[in-house]
Amino acid sequence: MRTHGAGTLRASDDGTAVTLAGWVDRRRDHGGVAFLDVRDRTGIVQVVADPESNAALQVAHDVRNEYVVAVHGTVRLRPSGMVNERLGTGEVEVAASRVEILAPAETPPFPIDDRVEADEITRLRHRYLDLRRTPVARALRMRSQATAVIREVMEAHGFIDVETPLLTRSTPEGARDFLVPSRMRPGAFYALPQSPQLFKQLLMVAGVERYYQIARCFRDEDFRADRQPEFTQLDLEASFIDEADIYTLVEDLLTTIWSRVLDVKLDPPFPRMPYAEAMARYGSDKPDLRFGMELCDLRDVFAGTDVGVFAGALDADGTVVGLCLPGGGQLTRKQFDGWVDFARSRGAKGLAWAVVNDDATLRSPLAKFMSDDETSALLTATGAEPGDAIFFGAGAVGATRQLMGALRLALARDHDLIADDRWEFCWITEPPVFEWNDDERRWDSVHHPFTAPTDEALETMEQTPGQTTARAYDIVLNGTEIGGGSIRINRTDVQQRVFALLGIDEQTAAERFGFLLDAFAYGAPPHGGIAFGLDRLVMLLAGEDSIRDVIAFPKTQTGADAMTGAPSSIDADQLRTLGLRTRQPR
RNA sequence: GGAGCUGUGGAGCAGUUAGGAGUGCUCGUCACCCUGUCAAGGUGAAGGUCGCGGGUUCAAAUCCCGUCAGCUCCGCCA
Numbered sequence: 001m002r003t004h005g006a007g008t009l010r011a012s013d014d015g016t017a018v019t020l021a022g023w024v025d026r027r028r029d030h031g032g033v034a035f036l037d038v039r040d041r042t043g044i045v046q047v048v049a050d051p052e053s054n055a056a057l058q059v060a061h062d063v064r065n066e067y068v069v070a071v072h073g074t075v076r077l078r079p080s081g082m083v084n085e086r087l088g089t090g091e092v093e094v095a096a097s098r099v100e101i102l103a104p105a106e107t108p109p110f111p112i113d114d115r116v117e118a119d120e121i122t123r124l125r126h127r128y129l130d131l132r133r134t135p136v137a138r139a140l141r142m143r144s145q146a147t148a149v150i151r152e153v154m155e156a157h158g159f160i161d162v163e164t165p166l167l168t169r170s171t172p173e174g175a176r177d178f179l180v181p182s183r184m185r186p187g188a189f190y191a192l193p194q195s196p197q198l199f200k201q202l203l204m205v206a207g208v209e210r211y212y213q214i215a216r217c218f219r220d221e222d223f224r225a226d227r228q229p230e231f232t233q234l235d236l237e238a239s240f241i242d243e244a245d246i247y248t249l250v251e252d253l254l255t256t257i258w259s260r261v262l263d264v265k266l267d268p269p270f271p272r273m274p275y276a277e278a279m280a281r282y283g284s285d286k287p288d289l290r291f292g293m294e295l296c297d298l299r300d301v302f303a304g305t306d307v308g309v310f311a312g313a314l315d316a317d318g319t320v321v322g323l324c325l326p327g328g329g330q331l332t333r334k335q336f337d338g339w340v341d342f343a344r345s346r347g348a349k350g351l352a353w354a355v356v357n358d359d360a361t362l363r364s365p366l367a368k369f370m371s372d373d374e375t376s377a378l379l380t381a382t383g384a385e386p387g388d389a390i391f392f393g394a395g396a397v398g399a400t401r402q403l404m405g406a407l408r409l410a411l412a413r414d415h416d417l418i419a420d421d422r423w424e425f426c427w428i429t430e431p432p433v434f435e436w437n438d439d440e441r442r443w444d445s446v447h448h449p450f451t452a453p454t455d456e457a458l459e460t461m462e463q464t465p466g467q468t469t470a471r472a473y474d475i476v477l478n479g480t481e482i483g484g485g486s487i488r489i490n491r492t493d494v495q496q497r498v499f500a501l502l503g504i505d506e507q508t509a510a511e512r513f514g515f516l517l518d519a520f521a522y523g524a525p526p527h528g529g530i531a532f533g534l535d536r537l538v539m540l541l542a543g544e545d546s547i548r549d550v551i552a553f554p555k556t557q558t559g560a561d562a563m564t565g566a567p568s569s570i571d572a573d574q575l576r577t578l579g580l581r582t583r584q585p586r
Numbered sequence: 587g588g589a590g591c592u593g594u595g596g597a598g599c600a601g602u603u604a605g606g607a608g609u610g611c612u613c614g615u616c617a618c619c620c621u622g623u624c625a626a627g628g629u630g631a632a633g634g635u636c637g638c639g640g641g642u643u644c645a646a647a648u649c650c651c652g653u654c655a656g657c658u659c660c661g662c663c664a
Binding site: 065087124195 | 589590592593596597598613614615619620621622623624625626627655656657658659660661662663664
């Protein structure tokens with residue numbers, strides 16, 4: 001149907017007879033001559049219809065934006081001085097002998113224009129039009145490139161792609177499941193997988209040794225800019241490996257992706273930071289290392305202080321955390337109040353602040369309670385200079401660090417302190433195995449119940465569950481967790497001890513994971529793996545702020561597909577077939 | 587479950603703080619004119635339940651209450 005891509009034509013094609021087909025990106029009609037910018041997936045080229053070919057000119061008068069046309073003509077160099085340097089094809093144009101309308105088009109509900117960002121809901125309702133725009137199309141291509149490189153690298157390392165079921169068994173742990181009713185067994189349900197976790201471990205027992213899959217996963221939880229109910233993981237698992245093997249493999253994979261997709265050279269190995277250190281220095285298990293502003297432990301500075309809130313926190317075995325904002329002395333009282341509100345909205349009782357004066361004294365609501373020794377120790381500890389602001393959080397250790405970590409990010413964003421041209425990868429290692437669930441009064445898994453504790457932690461696991469470190473790792477890029485995994489438990493005795501701590505008795509374990517435990521009885525190799533959030537990875541590659549921008553047909557925050565109208569009600573027959581009845585929603 | 591922001595011709599915005607006639611800007615659309623534009627240009631025209639419902643008021647896009655939708659965040663996401 002066509003001989004060339006519109007965007008591929010160059011001066012060297014001068015004189016070539018071509019047939020193009022694509023959409024009319026824009027028409028400029030001068031009456032006696034008309035220009036059509038014709039767009040296809042390769043780009044845009046200018047087509048000229050002039051009186052030398054009256055038939056073409058007549059059709060050109062009739063076409064409108066987004067009409068689908070075929071153009072027969074000849075490539076020629078543009079007259080001197082009329083080169084368009086913003087177009088790859090700017091040196092040439094196609095002199096049309098014939099223009100054929102393949103399909104007319106309504107005026108689109110929003111401009112198909114890279115410069116205009118229409119309302120997101122309008123774009124999603126007509127996603128097929130939104131996808132015509134360059135930025136969105138570019139993200140899809142980048143995603144395809146990334147998955148192509150992933151397959152290449154994984155195959156080169158001897159991994160094989162194995163598909164696992166989408167209709168599987170519900171597991172009450174973790175995220176809420178999406179459920180699918182069974183017609184054959186009314187009242188019974190499949191669950192869509194939250195991840196292929198159990199299957200990939202079974203593949204290890206099966207002797208696959210090296211598995212990977214680009215797998216769709218489903219979690220019925222609330223949305224964020226980087227969370228959709230269905231998303232894609234690069235999932236992998238290998239036998240007879242340890243953490244170092246995973247790090248090497250992943251660093252090779254990511255380095256290759258960045259090199260091939262962005263032509264950016266990364267510099268592995270990536271830094272590794274124990275979880276406890278990340279929490280202490282950044283108040284986050286996914287620190288953004290593109291800027292400094294580390295948290296500052298002020299417990300020593302304020303030991304025995306007269307500042308009431310600090311003393312109260314320290315007496316209760318809590319902490320005082322400082323955070324220095326360079327140049328923050330410029331903030332107005334109202335702005336400081338705004339950050340206090342920020343802290344309160346995140347559940348903190350308050351947030352204190354101080355500005356460092358030129359003479360190294362403090363301007364602060366708390367200044368009159370602080371001794372000179374405390375002030376100078378504070379400046380030394382935080383490294384604050386005159387003109388800087390220091391924020392203080394006080395309270396329970398975990399919550400305070402988390403609050404100050406969130407404040408660190410928000411302040412840096414607000415003051416544009418984040419270098420957006422950097423790729424700061426980081427491994428976060430040895431997170432806790434268990435976390436205390438205060439509501440349920442029990443220990444929960446941080447990762448999942450098959451995560452192996454470190455050898456050292458294993459000895460004291462029962463005495464101090466909260467301090468048990470895991471052979472687990474997350475990989476973080478620019479403050480976004482892009483992947484996480486662990487070395488799994490392959491010894492029955494260890495698995496039983498972990499279940500015991502989690503309050504999962506033998507019978508419950510058998511009901512929920514019996515098939516896995518049975519399998520492990522037949523010779524389970526040491527194994528481990530990792531899963532990447534592919535959407536997040538591509539989001540960062542493409543420089544986007546939301547994974548919706550790298551998913552062809554994403555859902556809105558209430559789980560709706562603005563285009564198809566899903567989820568929709570179903571008719572009574574379908575319900576009857578499945579043995580279901582719906583209740584009137586209130 | 588909770589907090590915040592947004593909703594004004596087809597698109598993007600201003601107008602809301604301090605109530606006074608659907609007021610304005612840029613683009614698009616339609617008609618006519620136009621032989622070198624590339625965000626073409628010129629002349630003219632059409633196009634509005636100010637998200638929806640209720641309230642206050644002589645009078646509401648503007649104030650109040652409710653509600654819907656979108657987005658961001660907290661909780662949630664082994």
